[in-house]
Amino acid sequence: MLNVRAEPRQPDSATATGLPILDCGSGHIKADAAFAVVSRKPLELRLSQGRSRLHFRLTLTMIHSSRLLRCIGVKAWLGIFFFAGAASIEAQEKPTVIHIRIDEKHDRLTPDVERDIEWIHEYTITLSTKNSISEVQRNVFAGSSQHPATPQRVANLTSDQQRELVLGQNTGKIEWQVLGPKKLRRIGAQGQSLAAFDVSVDERNNCHITVRYLKQLGFVDTTGIRAGTNTLEHFALSRLISATCSVAST
Numbered sequence: 001m002l003n004v005r006a007e008p009r010q011p012d013s014a015t016a017t018g019l020p021i022l023d024c025g026s027g028h029i030k031a032d033a034a035f036a037v038v039s040r041k042p043l044e045l046r047l048s049q050g051r052s053r054l055h056f057r058l059t060l061t062m063i064h065s066s067r068l069l070r071c072i073g074v075k076a077w078l079g080i081f082f083f084a085g086a087a088s089i090e091a092q093e094k095p096t097v098i099h100i101r102i103d104e105k106h107d108r109l110t111p112d113v114e115r116d117i118e119w120i121h122e123y124t125i126t127l128s129t130k131n132s133i134s135e136v137q138r139n140v141f142a143g144s145s146q147h148p149a150t151p152q153r154v155a156n157l158t159s160d161q162q163r164e165l166v167l168g169q170n171t172g173k174i175e176w177q178v179l180g181p182k183k184l185r186r187i188g189a190q191g192q193s194l195a196a197f198d199v200s201v202d203e204r205n206n207c208h209i210t211v212r213y214l215k216q217l218g219f220v221d222t223t224g225i226r227a228g229t230n231t232l233e234h235f236a237l238s239r240l241i242s243a244t245c246s247v248a249s250t
Helices: 067-091 151-157
Strands: 003-008 022-023 029-031 041-051 052-060 096-108 114-127 131-144 161-168 176-180 183-190 193-201 205-213 222-225 232-235 240-247
Touching: 096 205, 096 232, 114 205, 131 151, 161 176, 176 193, 193 240, 205 240
Parallel strands: 003 029
Antiparallel strands: 003 041, 022 029, 041 052, 096 114, 096 240, 114 131, 131 161, 176 183, 183 193, 193 205, 222 232
């Protein structure tokens, strides 16, 4: 609900004492007794919703000095600014954007063994006010001892993915869960393994992330798609090298 207050804007040397209040139902306006036919008064209109604040300066034209017509004029102006103010406040409620960077290594076990294959996974997570999540993921090949990260190889193997998700909805592959105030968990399933990211934001707007790689009971390895050939191969569980996150806006 919007709280509205309109006040005449006075010169710095003027005083605002002794001004009667004209109550028009939609809010209230302070006006001096000199309101007359076709008078113009510079006003400052303040709209607030939660922690959002909007300030407007306008000139209100009164076509008559009677209370009724002044109320009609005030209501008309307030109606316009209710609409414009609500739209502006809604636009100011920007989504929360979280950037995540994961550096991990894993071993390919079949058909040819390759150790310490390094990948960097970058995520841009956009959280809206309606529990919807937009997730953009980039997977960048960072090389191995057998296959260094040459520019051509990096360009050929790097891939991008985009998903539209709902908070708390399990798609079978990706799920975002609420763990507490400003604390989320992302669970990603691949083959016989899970990757769990716990993301939290502290009171100073600093982002913290914990990453765990888990293997399903009874399995000694996990299957996944081999980059470059798109064939299903067997891999050892990923090993975390580093993980960072940051918040663009809240």
